[in-house]
Amino acid sequence: MDDKIELDIVTPVKLLLSTVVDMVVVPGGEGDFGVLAGHAPMIANVRPGTLDIYTADKITDQVFVEGGIAEITAERCTVLAEMAVLIKDIDPVMVDQRLEKAEAAQAADPDHVDGKDTDELIAARAMKAALKAA
Amino acid sequence: MANLKDLRLRITSVKSTRKITSAMKMVAASKLRRAQASAEQGRPYAERMQRMVSELVSNLPDIESAPKLLSGDGKDDVHMIVAVTADRGLCGGFNGSIIREARNMIIDLKGHGKTVKLLCVGRKGRDGLNRDYSDAIVDTLEGLTKTGVEFSSARDIAHDLIERFEAGEFDVCTIIFNRFKSAISQEMMVQQLIPFPVPDDAGDDAETDNQGAMYLMEPSEEEILEDLLPRNLSVQMFRALLESNASEHGARMTAMDNATRNAGDMLDDLTMTYNRTRQAVITSELIEIISGAEAL
Numbered sequence: 065m066d067d068k069i070e071l072d073i074v075t076p077v078k079l080l081l082s083t084v085v086d087m088v089v090v091p092g093g094e095g096d097f098g099v100l101a102g103h104a105p106m107i108a109n110v111r112p113g114t115l116d117i118y119t120a121d122k123i124t125d126q127v128f129v130e131g132g133i134a135e136i137t138a139e140r141c142t143v144l145a146e147m148a149v150l151i152k153d154i155d156p157v158m159v160d161q162r163l164e165k166a167e168a169a170q171a172a173d174p175d176h177v178d179g180k181d182t183d184e185l186i187a188a189r190a191m192k193a194a195l196k197a198a
Numbered sequence: 199m200a201n202l203k204d205l206r207l208r209i210t211s212v213k214s215t216r217k218i219t220s221a222m223k224m225v226a227a228s229k230l231r232r233a234q235a236s237a238e239q240g241r242p243y244a245e246r247m248q249r250m251v252s253e254l255v256s257n258l259p260d261i262e263s264a265p266k267l268l269s270g271d272g273k274d275d276v277h278m279i280v281a282v283t284a285d286r287g288l289c290g291g292f293n294g295s296i297i298r299e300a301r302n303m304i305i306d307l308k309g310h311g312k313t314v315k316l317l318c319v320g321r322k323g324r325d326g327l328n329r330d331y332s333d334a335i336v337d338t339l340e341g342l343t344k345t346g347v348e349f350s351s352a353r354d355i356a357h358d359l360i361e362r363f364e365a366g367e368f369d370v371c372t373i374i375f376n377r378f379k380s381a382i383s384q385e386m387m388v389q390q391l392i393p394f395p396v397p398d399d400a401g402d403d404a405e406t407d408n409q410g411a412m413y414l415m416e417p418s419e420e421e422i423l424e425d426l427l428p429r430n431l432s433v434q435m436f437r438a439l440l441e442s443n444a445s446e447h448g449a450r451m452t453a454m455d456n457a458t459r460n461a462g463d464m465l466d467d468l469t470m471t472y473n474r475t476r477q478a479v480i481t482s483e484l485i486e487i488i489s490g491a492e493a494l
Binding site: 093 | 236242244247250352412415416421425426429432433436
């Protein structure tokens with residue numbers, strides 16, 4: 065257990081994942097960061113993106129997380145996300161629909177300032193990108 | 199004594215009432231199972247979120263500089279009460295207790311010279327409070343629990359509340375909802391949402407289970423709090439909706455179980471009276487025939 069870290073991914077709907085892993089790479093608000101056992105205690109916000117789970121130097125699982133925060137202690141990494149889903153469970157049709165809807169909503173918003181996308185659009189784009197990369 | 203025909207009609211009507219109540223009981227029982235499962239699955243998130251916020255808040259050096267959702271806007275004049283009830287009745291004291299508590303709170307607050315605003319979640323709450331406090335109701339939300347509770351609806355309520363708070367529409371926000379204890383009992387909870395109540399024992403807790411764990415913050419503590427507090431509000435709202443939904447089905451199941459049992463008791467009594475009356479009628483007819491025959 066010395067070099068392993070517990071990972072919990074929790075959403076309001078359920079506990080998505082609770083497992084022991086070698087390393088996890090979290091899409092932090094200010095850039096990705098890797099977490100190994102013995103990490104200094106930290107709280108960081110999480111941007112919509114892919115969270116990679118490493119076991120034996122290989123990515124074993126990928127989870128798309130959205131709107132969350134991560135709490136890290138030496139032996140545990142807890143990710144609280146408003147939405148989290150395994151990349152392999154994402155429905156590509158749903159992503160496209162969501163992206164279209166978000167783009168339409170932004171285009172229809174008269175108060176919209178160019179260059180500043182809505183949260184929904186950012187999340188939808190990140191989801192699409194995550195799907196493409198996987 | 200009632201005549202036979204009336205009794206027969208009465209018996210049929212009680213029988214069909216019993217059928218309805220027992221069907222409602224079955225429906226509530228199956229919905230309860232689902233609602234209870236989702237309420238229990240939602241707990242880990244809410245608990246961890248609560249713990250994280252408490253930790254952050256207890257480590258906060260200066261409460262005055264904190265975001266307004268935490269420290270309040272320094273006033274205490276306008277209270278917003280969020281009353282979470284069901285859309286439908288026939289669930290015992292479930293809606294009644296919430297409405298009564300809201301009423302008491304309003305009377306108490308008004309007695310102290312405060313202004314009260316109401317946000318009703320669920321139609322029954324609005325129906326109950328509309329008569330006396332229709333001018334205080336700012337909004338009513340219905341149909342949230344029709345197809346299970348969605349997180350997005352809780353988030354929408356939370357965002358709406360934050361907007362109103364930032365627009366200065368109210369200073370303090372409290373939520374009243376039923377917490378699910380078991381299928382037969384609920385507990386009414388009154389919880390302050392805005393400003394976020396700073397836990398009194400936060401300092402002690404941090405010492406015991408979290409020795410010296412000073413967290414690194416990325417980005418800054420203020421920014422995290424700024425992000426976390428609205429999130430926490432959504433989560434607390436979501437939890438309230440889940441708990442209330444599970445309680446509603448539990449309460450309805452109990453109420454309908456009682457109603458079914460009462461209908462059964464009533465049927466027994468009515469059948470007994472019916473048979474007695476029938477026998478009395480037969481006896482009196484016999485006496486008439488016999489005395490008629492004797493007279494010949």
